[in-house]
Amino acid sequence: MRTVLLDTNVLLADPGSLLAFPETEVIIPETVLGELDKIKTSRVDPDLRFRGREVSRMLFELSETGSLIEGVKLPDSGSLRVVPFDTEAKLPEGLSSRNADDRILAVALQVCSGACESLTVVTNDLNMLLKAQALGLEVERHGDGVEGNFARRYIIRPFQRYRVPLTILAIAIAVFAAIVFITIYNQPGSGTVSGVPTEFKEQLSASEQKILDYLLILERDETDLDTRLALANLYYDLRLQSGNIEYATLAIRHYERFLEVRPNDPDVHADLASAYFYSGQTDRAIQEATQVLETDPDHLQANFNLGIFYWKGRGDYAAAASQFNKVIDLTRDGDERARLIGRDASSALEQVIQEAMQAGDPVPEEGTF
Numbered sequence: 001m002r003t004v005l006l007d008t009n010v011l012l013a014d015p016g017s018l019l020a021f022p023e024t025e026v027i028i029p030e031t032v033l034g035e036l037d038k039i040k041t042s043r044v045d046p047d048l049r050f051r052g053r054e055v056s057r058m059l060f061e062l063s064e065t066g067s068l069i070e071g072v073k074l075p076d077s078g079s080l081r082v083v084p085f086d087t088e089a090k091l092p093e094g095l096s097s098r099n100a101d102d103r104i105l106a107v108a109l110q111v112c113s114g115a116c117e118s119l120t121v122v123t124n125d126l127n128m129l130l131k132a133q134a135l136g137l138e139v140e141r142h143g144d145g146v147e148g149n150f151a152r153r154y155i156i157r158p159f160q161r162y163r164v165p166l167t168i169l170a171i172a173i174a175v176f177a178a179i180v181f182i183t184i185y186n187q188p189g190s191g192t193v194s195g196v197p198t199e200f201k202e203q204l205s206a207s208e209q210k211i212l213d214y215l216l217i218l219e220r221d222e223t224d225l226d227t228r229l230a231l232a233n234l235y236y237d238l239r240l241q242s243g244n245i246e247y248a249t250l251a252i253r254h255y256e257r258f259l260e261v262r263p264n265d266p267d268v269h270a271d272l273a274s275a276y277f278y279s280g281q282t283d284r285a286i287q288e289a290t291q292v293l294e295t296d297p298d299h300l301q302a303n304f305n306l307g308i309f310y311w312k313g314r315g316d317y318a319a320a321a322s323q324f325n326k327v328i329d330l331t332r333d334g335d336e337r338a339r340l341i342g343r344d345a346s347s348a349l350e351q352v353i354q355e356a357m358q359a360g361d362p363v364p365e366e367g368t369f
């Protein structure tokens with residue numbers, strides 16, 4: 001049976017890669033799970049957080065069928081197991097146990113135990129690919145390549161990919177019905193208890209319940225900034241999950257209301273810039289991200305997203321390459337979370353260079369590796 005080892009960036013690009021290898025033993029290094037946990041709770045691109053949570057959800061469901069360490073069966077006659085890093089094993093020269101990539105490669109060598117013909121490391125990271133090849137490991141990329149991954153992440157959001165049944169119409173109807181219900185039943189003398197009946201809320205999806213709860217809180221106290229930000233972030237995530245532009249418009253409304261009171265929050269300004277971009281307002285997105293960088297030049301999210309705005313919004317390859325190079329420099333000596341963003345920047349830069357060459361408009365020398 002063939003064996004594949006999945007790198008973190010593959011799972012974050014496509015959570016479905018867990019089930020994409022029929023009649024194959026799929027290996028997930030424990031180090032990868034650690035990187036996913038950090039991504040889920042970090043303030044990075046919300047889409048990245050969503051996909052990290054999706055991978056964890058899928059693994060949790062698989063764990064209900066058996067031990068992930070011992071291995072569980074997958075559809076199409078495959079299997080999956082999580083392999084811890086052996087801290088007692090001697091690493092090949094050039095690898096360090098302090099480096100996450102090196103620990104992942106060490107697990108690959110540990111699994112194949114010297115006979116690595118049947119094991120393939122699946123990664124979309126250039127540095128990981130080169131290191132694996134130097135160690136004699138078979139390597140392949142997953143999916144449609146860099147262009148496909150970034151197009152799906154920033155441009156295309158098909159409903160079937162995330163299996164999300166929500167639509168903005170359904171939410172609007174549900175919230176409107178709830179408000180009408182509350183208004184009727186809270187009239188003086190109605191003899192009812194204030195609030196939404198549990199039976200009604202049970203008819204709503206989890207996201208609809210959250211939206212309703214947040215709106216009711218803001219109806220009572222519109223100065224509750226934590227709730228307003230949570231609502232904006234929820235609309236933002238729903239835009240990424242569903243592709244419905246109306247969610248971006250709603251997110252913008254609440255981000256702007258938040259910033260009216262707290263105008264100096266760079267993270268919220270960066271999220272607002274992304275919401276502008278997802279709503280089709282590229283110029284406003286670039287302006288907002290640029291303003292963040294005027295006060296915080298090393299803001300990672302703003303730098304990375306500005307590169308996306310230039311690339312996918314304007315087709316300005318030179319400006320995009322410059323931004324991605326800056327992100328690579330900022331993340332080179334960072335923690336695992338930062339390095340994951342650096343990998344995305346490297347992948348984006350590679351694609352920008354290719355697209356620029358195909359368009360007959362090569363980026364300047366400083367915009368290359």
